[in-house]
Amino acid sequence: MDGLIVRGARLWQGPVADIAIAGGRIAAIGRELPAHAGSDTLEARGCLVMPGLVDGHAHLDKTLWGTPWHSHRAGPTLLERIDNERRVLGELGLSPQRQSARLLRHLVARGTTHVRTHVDVGPDMQLAHLHGVQAMCEAHREFIDVQIVAFPQTGVMRQPGTLDLLDQAALDGAQVIGGLDPIGVDNDPHGQLNAIFAIAERRGCGIDIHLHDRGETGAATIEMIAERTRALGLAGRVALSHAFCLGMLEPARLDAIVALLRDNDIAVMTHAPSGGTPFPPIRLLAERGVRLFTGSDGVRDCWSPLNTGDMLERAYLLAYLSGFRDDAGLELALTMATHGGAQVMGAEGYGLDVGCAADLVVVQAENAAEAVAMHPPRRWVIKRGRVVARDGSTMLPALD
Amino acid sequence: MDGLIVRGARLWQGPVADIAIAGGRIAAIGRELPAHAGSDTLEARGCLVMPGLVDGHAHLDKTLWGTPWHSHRAGPTLLERIDNERRVLGELGLSPQRQSARLLRHLVARGTTHVRTHVDVGPDMQLAHLHGVQAMCEAHREFIDVQIVAFPQTGVMRQPGTLDLLDQAALDGAQVIGGLDPIGVDNDPHGQLNAIFAIAERRGCGIDIHLHDRGETGAATIEMIAERTRALGLAGRVALSHAFCLGMLEPARLDAIVALLRDNDIAVMTHAPSGGTPFPPIRLLAERGVRLFTGSDGVRDCWSPLNTGDMLERAYLLAYLSGFRDDAGLELALTMATHGGAQVMGAEGYGLDVGCAADLVVVQAENAAEAVAMHPPRRWVIKRGRVVARDGSTMLPALD
Numbered sequence: 001m002d003g004l005i006v007r008g009a010r011l012w013q014g015p016v017a018d019i020a021i022a023g024g025r026i027a028a029i030g031r032e033l034p035a036h037a038g039s040d041t042l043e044a045r046g047c048l049v050m051p052g053l054v055d056g057h058a059h060l061d062k063t064l065w066g067t068p069w070h071s072h073r074a075g076p077t078l079l080e081r082i083d084n085e086r087r088v089l090g091e092l093g094l095s096p097q098r099q100s101a102r103l104l105r106h107l108v109a110r111g112t113t114h115v116r117t118h119v120d121v122g123p124d125m126q127l128a129h130l131h132g133v134q135a136m137c138e139a140h141r142e143f144i145d146v147q148i149v150a151f152p153q154t155g156v157m158r159q160p161g162t163l164d165l166l167d168q169a170a171l172d173g174a175q176v177i178g179g180l181d182p183i184g185v186d187n188d189p190h191g192q193l194n195a196i197f198a199i200a201e202r203r204g205c206g207i208d209i210h211l212h213d214r215g216e217t218g219a220a221t222i223e224m225i226a227e228r229t230r231a232l233g234l235a236g237r238v239a240l241s242h243a244f245c246l247g248m249l250e251p252a253r254l255d256a257i258v259a260l261l262r263d264n265d266i267a268v269m270t271h272a273p274s275g276g277t278p279f280p281p282i283r284l285l286a287e288r289g290v291r292l293f294t295g296s297d298g299v300r301d302c303w304s305p306l307n308t309g310d311m312l313e314r315a316y317l318l319a320y321l322s323g324f325r326d327d328a329g330l331e332l333a334l335t336m337a338t339h340g341g342a343q344v345m346g347a348e349g350y351g352l353d354v355g356c357a358a359d360l361v362v363v364q365a366e367n368a369a370e371a372v373a374m375h376p377p378r379r380w381v382i383k384r385g386r387v388v389a390r391d392g393s394t395m396l397p398a399l400d
Numbered sequence: 401m402d403g404l405i406v407r408g409a410r411l412w413q414g415p416v417a418d419i420a421i422a423g424g425r426i427a428a429i430g431r432e433l434p435a436h437a438g439s440d441t442l443e444a445r446g447c448l449v450m451p452g453l454v455d456g457h458a459h460l461d462k463t464l465w466g467t468p469w470h471s472h473r474a475g476p477t478l479l480e481r482i483d484n485e486r487r488v489l490g491e492l493g494l495s496p497q498r499q500s501a502r503l504l505r506h507l508v509a510r511g512t513t514h515v516r517t518h519v520d521v522g523p524d525m526q527l528a529h530l531h532g533v534q535a536m537c538e539a540h541r542e543f544i545d546v547q548i549v550a551f552p553q554t555g556v557m558r559q560p561g562t563l564d565l566l567d568q569a570a571l572d573g574a575q576v577i578g579g580l581d582p583i584g585v586d587n588d589p590h591g592q593l594n595a596i597f598a599i600a601e602r603r604g605c606g607i608d609i610h611l612h613d614r615g616e617t618g619a620a621t622i623e624m625i626a627e628r629t630r631a632l633g634l635a636g637r638v639a640l641s642h643a644f645c646l647g648m649l650e651p652a653r654l655d656a657i658v659a660l661l662r663d664n665d666i667a668v669m670t671h672a673p674s675g676g677t678p679f680p681p682i683r684l685l686a687e688r689g690v691r692l693f694t695g696s697d698g699v700r701d702c703w704s705p706l707n708t709g710d711m712l713e714r715a716y717l718l719a720y721l722s723g724f725r726d727d728a729g730l731e732l733a734l735t736m737a738t739h740g741g742a743q744v745m746g747a748e749g750y751g752l753d754v755g756c757a758a759d760l761v762v763v764q765a766e767n768a769a770e771a772v773a774m775h776p777p778r779r780w781v782i783k784r785g786r787v788v789a790r791d792g793s794t795m796l797p798a799l800d
Binding site: 068069072073074190274275278300308317319320321322323324325326327330366368369370373375377 | 467468471474475602604674676677700704705706708716717719720721722723724725726727730766767769771773774775777
């Protein structure tokens with residue numbers, strides 16, 4: 001296929017227009033663009049066109065997607081869930097390659113064109129998950145862009161050997177170094193943070209830290225993260241995932257922490273957690289200039305069966321849990337699931353302008369607010385100018 | 401069509417079997433049932449079959465469904481939202497007939513076979529909404545069963561003339577009498593409750609009271625409702641909608657209120673409200689024997705753009721907001737969206753047994769827990785033995 005024209009597309013924050021695509025990029029946007037020989041045409045008939053959905057926080061290697069239903073039986077605490085996952089994954093003997101391939105295909109079908117995935121690195125699996133996921137990302141590179149975080153799921157300082165593995169993961173191609181509750185899991189915040197910031201600086205990686213620790217424990221951790229971000233000149237390279245504590249602080253304390261996040265350009269990822277778990281006040285953070293993004297978290301895994309891997313539904317959950325009813329709130333949720341994640345991932349050429357990569361999603365909606373409110377099926381998903389999914393099914397051959 | 405056989409259906413809480421339907425009822429359930437001449441066949445291929453979804457709390461007359469996107473601009477308080485709705489509906493000049501027909505079709509497409517709708521009754525529209533909705537329910541009777549609550553949206557005692565209208569609504573066929581925050585809106589709990597219970601007793605109606613009043617205000621109202629339910633022998637005929645207060649009480653006070661609900665068989669409807677609004681602790685109430693049901697609340701209306709009218713997604717939201725990850729919790733959410741609402745509505749012959757009305761929904765899922773977790777598209781919707789929707793579209797002719 002030489003090119004593609006999407007006709008009669010309603011552009012997010014723009015008019016109805018045609019979009020001409022050539023060489024995998026948006027070549028022109030305008031009324032009644034001429035078709036070139038060899039171009040395919042999609043008749044959008046007023047459907048909304050958005051840039052591709054961005055899943056800024058997934059766990060591709062541990063999903064149970066595509067396997068028989070697994071009844072959730074883990075205890076409620078973080079450490080119980082970590083132990084439970086180790087036991088269940090050991091029993092099931094699933095391959096991180098196969099599982100990540102299964103989930104990648106599902107994400108493509110739901111319109112995700114970019115995903116940041118945390119991949120477990122630790123003394124038990126060493127770098128096997130990393131290498132397995134990397135192979136599948138390469139195999140699916142025409143369909144979805146993947147960025148890998150080397151994630152110490154069982155802790156850093158409490159698990160000797162993990163630091164060397166994280167360093168090797170960076171050498172092997174992980175773009176981001178992860179962390180996990182420096183206080184709650186490691187009980188050694190300076191140890192964990194000094195170590196992972198050192199690897200990131202040495203290897204030129206970004207940082208993305210799972211921070212479940214609540215209240216003041218979480219806030220104190222953010223102070224320590226901000227301090228190191230400033231000292232090492234890593235502004236714009238550091239993200240916090242979950243950061244439940246931001247939903248629990250007194251206004252004056254929240255103000256101070258938010259200022260640290262903004263001043264050090266530390267991004268915040270929330271997936272709008274289930275069960276009444278506190279989560280960051282999205283609109284306030286956006287108004288203060290903090291970068292925000294969102295993600296699926298674990299899709300159908302040992303942590304929860306509740307996440308579906310659908311980033312438009314995720315935007316809906318962000319809006320629903322935040323109580324956004326106005327258009328600005330609904331658009332903010334969609335921005336987190338698109339531009340917000342793309343910025344954090346440093347996605348090249350992301351957007352709806354001429355010259356941008358032609359990564360697009362088409363849905364039946366009048367505007368962005370309606371797209372979030374109804375999160376309708378994905379009519380077409382386009383990756384680098386090629387239709388990769390249609391009406392919920394990918395163009396990829398079956399795995400089995 | 402003389403009959404229908406659904407082959408290879410995975411029954412909720414049962415095995416894979418064929419379901420034979422005749423005369424609008426389930427005639428047989430078993431392995432390899434014989435086809436009768438003139439029967440159509442649906443090959444379920446292991447899809448899950450559930451009884452029809454039940455929307456126990458809708459507002460058919462006020463939806464903006466099918467009209468251009470309406471940006472939400474109402475203030476945050478109940479009274480601001482009531483006033484805003486009056487103004488917007490007046491400006492838009494929509495017909496309750498047309499709007500209820502539009503929404504009924506959407507509900508059918510999403511698998512709802514029974515709906516309880518509150519319909520505004522008050523000095524401004526008198527009984528026009530009631531009569532309009534009634535006409536559309538009659539027009540759609542082969543597709544969906546509707547039960548109407550005469551709902552005093554602008555208050556009872558503060559709006560002279562409303563009581564007479566509620567009484568007339570009952571005479572005109574409303575099966576249930578509504579109420580609205582006897583303290584917060586009317587500031588006259590004894591006045592409102594005495595009056596609406598008197599109408600219900602006189603006309604043989606049920607009662608369903610919108611109770612947004614929070615904390616102790618709500619709890620005190622429940623005590624007054626329970627007292628009247630007992631005195632008039634109306635156990636099993638009274639429901640509370642929303643009952644946010646049940647999510648806000650201290651344990652001992654909650655125990656006492658829950659005992660009143662159970663002892664007087666007062667049902668509780670929650671739709672798992674957005675924006676962190678407290679809501680009833682579902683699992684605790686179920687364990688104590690309180691009847692529970694759920695509903696869409698207003699779909700795309702002046703109150704909120706966030707409700708989609710999809711009751712399987714609603715079960716998901718109940719589970720998500722309640723933090724249910726285990727199968728029992730997911731099934732409880734689905735029970736609220738099926739059997740729970742059917743019981744409250746007194747739906748005749750509801751269920752998946754031989755002899756029940758053949759009101760069925762078929763989805764791609766391995767079991768009820770997966771159906772909630774994934775809330776997949778509705779493959780087929782069957783009402784009284786007839787396929788009324790397939791893959792998200794109803795068999796009804798277009799309205800326009």
